Amino acid sequence: MSLLEQLNQQQLEAVTCVDRHLRIIAGAGSGKTRVVTTRIAYLIEQCHIYPNKILAITFTNKAAREMKERVEGFLGDTAQAVMISTIHSFCVRLLREDILVHGYPRNFTILDADDQRSILRDAYKQLQVDVKTYSYHRVLSYISNNKTNFIDANSALARANYEGERIMANVYAFYEKRLAEMFGLDFDDLLIFTYHILKEHVEVRKKWQRRFAYLHVDEFQDVDMLQYQIIKMLVKEDSYLCVVGDPDQTIYTWRGAQVDIIMNFEKDFPHSHTVILNENYRSTQPILQASNELIKNNRNRIEKELFTRNESDERIVHFTAMDDYNEPIWVAGKILSLHHNGVKYRDIAVLYRSNYLSRGLEKALLDQHIPYRIYGGVRFYDRAEIKDALSYLRLLAPKVEGDDKELFKNLAVKRIINLPKRGIGAKTLETLEQEAAVKDTNMYEILKQGGFGKGKAKESIAKFVEVIEASRSCVDTISIDQLLSKVLEDSGYMEMLRNDAEIERLENLKELISDIANYVENNPDGSLLDYLQEISLYSDKEDLDNGEFVQLMTIHAAKGLEFDRVFVYSLCDGIFPNERSINEGGQQALEEERRLAYVAFTRAKKQLFLSDSYGYSYVLDKLKTTSRFVKEIPQDCLQEVGAKPRNSFASDVDTYQGSGFSSLGNTTDEAIEHTSKKKGKIRKGDLVVHDVFGEGIVIKLEGELAVIAFDKKYGIRKILATHASLHKK
DNA sequence: GCTGATTGTCTTTTT
DNA sequence: GACAATCAGC
Numbered sequence: 064m065s066l067l068e069q070l071n072q073q074q075l076e077a078v079t080c081v082d083r084h085l086r087i088i089a090g091a092g093s094g095k096t097r098v099v100t101t102r103i104a105y106l107i108e109q110c111h112i113y114p115n116k117i118l119a120i121t122f123t124n125k126a127a128r129e130m131k132e133r134v135e136g137f138l139g140d141t142a143q144a145v146m147i148s149t150i151h152s153f154c155v156r157l158l159r160e161d162i163l164v165h166g167y168p169r170n171f172t173i174l175d176a177d178d179q180r181s182i183l184r185d186a187y188k189q190l191q192v193d194v195k196t197y198s199y200h201r202v203l204s205y206i207s208n209n210k211t212n213f214i215d216a217n218s219a220l221a222r223a224n225y226e227g228e229r230i231m232a233n234v235y236a237f238y239e240k241r242l243a244e245m246f247g248l249d250f251d252d253l254l255i256f257t258y259h260i261l262k263e264h265v266e267v268r269k270k271w272q273r274r275f276a277y278l279h280v281d282e283f284q285d286v287d288m289l290q291y292q293i294i295k296m297l298v299k300e301d302s303y304l305c306v307v308g309d310p311d312q313t314i315y316t317w318r319g320a321q322v323d324i325i326m327n328f329e330k331d332f333p334h335s336h337t338v339i340l341n342e343n344y345r346s347t348q349p350i351l352q353a354s355n356e357l358i359k360n361n362r363n364r365i366e367k368e369l370f371t372r373n374e375s376d377e378r379i380v381h382f383t384a385m386d387d388y389n390e391p392i393w394v395a396g397k398i399l400s401l402h403h404n405g406v407k408y409r410d411i412a413v414l415y416r417s418n419y420l421s422r423g424l425e426k427a428l429l430d431q432h433i434p435y436r437i438y439g440g441v442r443f444y445d446r447a448e449i450k451d452a453l454s455y456l457r458l459l460a461p462k463v464e465g466d467d468k469e470l471f472k473n474l475a476v477k478r479i480i481n482l483p484k485r486g487i488g489a490k491t492l493e494t495l496e497q498e499a500a501v502k503d504t505n506m507y508e509i510l511k512q513g514g515f516g517k518g519k520a521k522e523s524i525a526k527f528v529e530v531i532e533a534s535r536s537c538v539d540t541i542s543i544d545q546l547l548s549k550v551l552e553d554s555g556y557m558e559m560l561r562n563d564a565e566i567e568r569l570e571n572l573k574e575l576i577s578d579i580a581n582y583v584e585n586n587p588d589g590s591l592l593d594y595l596q597e598i599s600l601y602s603d604k605e606d607l608d609n610g611e612f613v614q615l616m617t618i619h620a621a622k623g624l625e626f627d628r629v630f631v632y633s634l635c636d637g638i639f640p641n642e643r644s645i646n647e648g649g650q651q652a653l654e655e656e657r658r659l660a661y662v663a664f665t666r667a668k669k670q671l672f673l674s675d676s677y678g679y680s681y682v683l684d685k686l687k688t689t690s691r692f693v694k695e696i697p698q699d700c701l702q703e704v705g706a707k708p709r710n711s712f713a714s715d716v717d718t719y720q721g722s723g724f725s726s727l728g729n730t731t732d733e734a735i736e737h738t739s740k741k742k743g744k745i746r747k748g749d750l751v752v753h754d755v756f757g758e759g760i761v762i763k764l765e766g767e768l769a770v771i772a773f774d775k776k777y778g779i780r781k782i783l784a785t786h787a788s789l790h791k792k
Numbered sequence: 793g794c795t796g797a798t799t800g801t802c803t804t805t806t807t
Numbered sequence: 808g809a810c811a812a813t814c815a816g817c
Contacts, residue, residue: 122806123806123807124807149807150807152807194811198801198802200802200803250806250807253807254807314805315805315806317804318805318806318807416804416805417803417804417805418803418804418805419803419808422808481794484795486793486794486795487794488793488794488795489793491793491794517793518793519793519794520793520794600807617804617805617806618805619805619806620805620806641805643804644804644805682802682803793817794816794817795815795817796814796815797813797814797815798814799812799813799814800810800811800812801809801811801812802808802810803808803809
């Protein structure tokens with residue numbers, strides 16, 4: 064019984080508890096993936112459960128893949144039949160099979176963030192909404208919040224309290240109408256549709272219930288109500304649900320995650336059993352102690368203390384750089400010296416709170432020739448050239464029964480009709496869209512009928528249609544990768560990139576094409592449609608992480624992963640904990656930020672490095688100080704290295720307003736003229752030199768005053784942009 | 793009517 | 808540093 068040999072008492076209990084619903088509270092690094100994968104193997108090998116009767120829901124595609132690999136390690140090919148996927152992928156699978164009962168065709172389109180914005184753009188135009196007041200981000204989250212709480216556009220409008228809300232409700236209505244017309248589903252819809260189908264169609268629900276005898280849900284602390292309802296409907300009287308989670312690692316409440324669900328599990332599943340795993344096998348004593356002490360500062364929390372037997376006298380290293388230029392340089396230097404001492408790049412990860420922070424890091428790593436790979440950020444399938452290419456493919460997709468109008472093609476047409484430039488601008492596009500609406504068909508159909516557009520546009524449209532149609536006639540005769548090559552070549556898209564020497568984009572397209580070739584090989588029966596459906600859930604290519612790269616990612620993306628050496632970067636108050644988040648969510652948000660820090664720290668197995676920097680932050684619009692999360696770590700776990708501020712009034716400086724200079728100097732046009740002619744007008748972001756204060760950076764312009772961040776001694780000052788003592792560098 | 797250059801605004805976290 | 812709005816020029 065080698066399967067169970069390596070397990071401790073609690074793990075064994077969790078693996079072998081197969082006759083009841085089960086809740087596993089698994090602290091960070093307590094071997095929860097091992098427990099779940101072993102349990103699946105145990106069910107199949109010892110309890111003779113058919114592999115296809117087992118379902119495991121994970122949080123990310125990455126986690127799903129990893130779990131699958133580990134189950135394969137136990138079972139070999141048998142593992143193929145176990146269904147391991149994210150909840151979204153699972154829903155897509157269900158919908159492909161059963162969405163017909165909901166009146167939608169099986170080839171429904173899944174919309175990504177870009178598509179959503181494209182629809183909002185239309186809505187704003189028609190409803191005359193101002194983007195500046197209603198950012199896409201804000202309205203999309205408004206829509207998402209309503210949708211996941213089952214508030215439709217009408218109800219949202221009815222309950223709107225002020226003008227702004229009414230406007231957003233109207234955009235919401237437009238958005239929903241547009242989606243329905245094109246049989247498009249956004250990420251929320253995947254869950255919502257699944258929920259409705261399972262709830263309202265008993266025969267479908269029964270069918271899916273019968274499929275699974277054992278269900279597992281990982282990262283259960285981050286499940287939201289909608290997901291929970293779906294999961295509950297999949298459990299029948301004689302099947303068993305096993306959930307695994309850690310309330311201290313709840314980091315998705317902003318997306319609707321509810322910790323109550325895992326806390327109150329036994330209310331919904333009265334005869335369930337609970338196992339607590341609190342021995343940490345991952346981190347060393349100092350890392351774990353620091354994490355324990357940190358998370359204790361959360362008031363809203365169930366007491367739980369992890370312990371480890373991994374003794375180590377290696378402390379957590381904390382470095383404070385003088386400014387954000389030197390911080391990544393320190394990180395890069397540290398990585399280099401680790402590498403010289405035999406540490407593999409792939410065993411090092413740099414984690415940060417927000418995607419934009421990777422920029423500074425990237426530069427420093429490039430300078431040091433350290434290979435790295437960023438997860439998240441601008442992901443592979445989010446890249447413009449990839450989406451352009453896929454839009455071409457979408458136009459080639461054959462018609463499917465149940466979707467005569469193929470309005471989803473409008474999105475593709477809008478994206479690529481003028482890529483490469485064909486002299487087709489906004490005006491032409493607008494008339495085209497109107498005509499398509501009048502004729503009740505998609506925009507490409509109008510183009511295909513011929514004769515659309517005037518002058519130059521008319522010709523290039525005809526040529527465009529010709530290219531598309533030529534490729535379309537090959538859909539059944541050549542493979543998908545060949546098809547894409549052909550259409551990109553014929554359309555002039557490739558040529559456009561070559562002319563602009565867009566090496567990287569060309570590389571990416573090559574990669575996409577070889578990826579598709581791979582898909583074709585693995586799915587000989589897969590049609591173009593199948594392929595397009597398949598990839599819409601993937602945001603990133605996930606096959607390269609075995610390479611020799613330092614791994615860069617947000618902490619959210621690092622959830623569930625572990626690394627030998629972990630850097631947590633830019634631990635500055637305001638950046639992490641994130642200021643916006645706290646402003647919006649108060650104490651609760653702060654506690655979520657702290658849980659996020661807890662997740663970050665507990666990713667480290669052997670060594671943990673924390674860094675931050677002083678100096679001015681554009682994002683925060685103030686001088687930075689070390690994050691409170693660093694201060695919450697006991698001193699004896701920490702080893703401080705690097706700069707201390709030269710004086711202690713740094714925090715006073717950021718409120719410094721007056722300069723005494725504002726009334727000096729003249730404000731005539733001549734003076735401005737003088738500056739602008741000789742050295743160019745002073746602009747935001749410029750590096751300047753002041754006769755007295757030395758070097759500084761222009762933070763912003765307030766009329767004729769320039770707000771400039773000088774060295775710490777002088778802090779932030781407002782100085783007349785045209786003042787004689789000020790020079791652009 | 794289309795294109796390209798310039799300015800301004802805003803950057804939390806994800807399937 | 809990405810993206811949208813704006814404007815001048817073709």
